[in-house]
Amino acid sequence: MSITFIQYAKCSTCQKAKKWLDDHQIAYIDRPIREENPTAEELARWQKMSGLPLKKFFNTSGMLYKSMSLKDKLPQMDEAAQLALLATDGMLVKRPLVVGEDFVLAGFKEKEWEQALL
Numbered sequence: 001m002s003i004t005f006i007q008y009a010k011c012s013t014c015q016k017a018k019k020w021l022d023d024h025q026i027a028y029i030d031r032p033i034r035e036e037n038p039t040a041e042e043l044a045r046w047q048k049m050s051g052l053p054l055k056k057f058f059n060t061s062g063m064l065y066k067s068m069s070l071k072d073k074l075p076q077m078d079e080a081a082q083l084a085l086l087a088t089d090g091m092l093v094k095r096p097l098v099v100g101e102d103f104v105l106a107g108f109k110e111k112e113w114e115q116a117l118l
Contacts, residue, residue, distance in 0.1 A: 004029045006097040017096045017108040033090035040087040050104035064091045
């Protein structure tokens with residue numbers, strides 16, 4: 001199984017998730033979200049694979065999200081505009097993300113990760 005681990009190195013949740021992957025000897029391709037921001041096309045594909053609403057791909061606790069007042073703006077934006085916005089800055093994207101061949105995990109929830117990866 002080939003997976004990509006998309007993370008921000010200074011994020012404590014990403015650090016826990018990376019340790020979890022390493023502890024379970026799960027091989028992954030490490031992709032730093034700031035340096036390699038996901039494209040709108042990737043995000044659209046991942047959102048579809050995850051089955052999650054697009055809103056779950058936003059880092060709602062991030063400073064950038066808050067400073068842009070996205071809580072109020074997102075409901076007025078269509079999906080294409082939201083995807084385009086997410087693609088502008090990796091710090092807007094929920095992390096970590098694990099992208100497999102036929103699944104995507106957004107955020108680190110250990111039980112979900114166990115079911116998908118073990």
